[in-house]
Amino acid sequence: MFECYTEPHLRRQSGRSAVVVRTLRTFGAGESNIAEQIDHLMARTRNPAVGTTASEGVITVRIVARAEAADEAQARAQRDADEVRAILGPLVFGEDDDTLASVVGRELAARALTVATAESCTGGLLGKLLTDVSGSSAYYLGGFITYSNEAKVNVTGVPGELIETHGAVSEQVARALAEGCQARTGSDYGLATTGIAGPTGGTPEKQVGLVYIGLAGPSGSSAKRCQFSDRLNREAIRDRSAKTALNMLRCELRDRALLRNTKR
């Protein structure tokens, strides 16, 4: 939208001809939250022009810098990109064509680490996203789709008592699923989803959109509770669940790298 407005305006004003565009991809916060944090960069008449767009949970920050010379436009875009990264921190997962899966894959491959998956509510989508990346067999050891409770027990070895006591949609079962796929494939990491994608299956205690993400790693396992908005439909809840799982592994790999660098 801002392009229709600023482009002819700037051209008339100064004849600036070099344009450099940077696109930073973020995940984990809503568009209004992102826009609020970088509000001072988003003034309409500013150069670079900075705007946000949202697509399936990924918020993109677009920086359009203009100048008479290409290197000046480049420098302006770089300054803004650095500032956006400094403000948003780990919310930024990559640029341009990067996806959460490609970034996670790159990090795993660079350190010769591997991952496996166990999926309940995402039903295969998490594996699909990981294998969208050509060459993913180098680090993706395999996955289990344990949509039914029987499969959770028989296929990934989740103790039946755990499901009886806490329910299939619980922190405990998410962790057991993650540990199960890690153990059965011998992977470094296990990533799991269990939740209520709807439209049916919700209860007053566990509503549609409640999803637990389990992550098992070399130093133990953990689970994250997500309650997705009731404005999201089944497809969107599954999409956000799979992406949240990838993002959880990304942040874990990032924290581990920071820790290692600090220790040195």
Add this chain to the structure above:
Amino acid sequence: MFECYTEPHLRRQSGRSAVVVRTLRTFGAGESNIAEQIDHLMARTRNPAVGTTASEGVITVRIVARAEAADEAQARAQRDADEVRAILGPLVFGEDDDTLASVVGRELAARALTVATAESCTGGLLGKLLTDVSGSSAYYLGGFITYSNEAKVNVTGVPGELIETHGAVSEQVARALAEGCQARTGSDYGLATTGIAGPTGGTPEKQVGLVYIGLAGPSGSSAKRCQFSDRLNREAIRDRSAKTALNMLRCELRDRALLRNTKR
């Protein structure tokens, strides 16, 4: 496109006000092939107007019938729908919002049958499509994503010699994967994919787009060889592979029902 042309034209001509639309979904043949088979129904000035559209491998036949009275429009649409179904036979898998996964699910549920999956090249997409359908845990017992050769052996019990002798992308391994997931979950049917989604990994003997679909059922197993066009990219090859697998199970369930009805 034809609407812009015929609608005002018909209105002016006769004042016909009742419109009935039928949409028939087909899979397994290209749009030009479908159009050739029903060419005589697709004349521009005909009523009903019949047209085709293609989206991700699914070819839709759209019938728009007009008449002064609703029941007459309904009857005309019905006649054309019956004729299209008679000509295209099992290529038609459903109408309106039906998907291959929802139709397969309905057939399985109606006969209390179950299915499991083992996915190599589709990497979880087949499970994702099956679980797009709410309530699919009634017939989908679970899945294995065996993207690496190690996972094929360790997770679904494919004999290592089979991979060494025939390669992971082969009829033999497709059948072994289907039998493996069937055996490990105790499902009635096992459905498997193994292929080269590209862009890398192709050889002169086994080119990008070569995919084998394995199907194991109560009376044995079989595999289907597909060589997808080199115009399809990785995403499209994976999409068509998963849909071809669903369609193979759909046709199997259909043939079995026909056989049973004949025996009676």
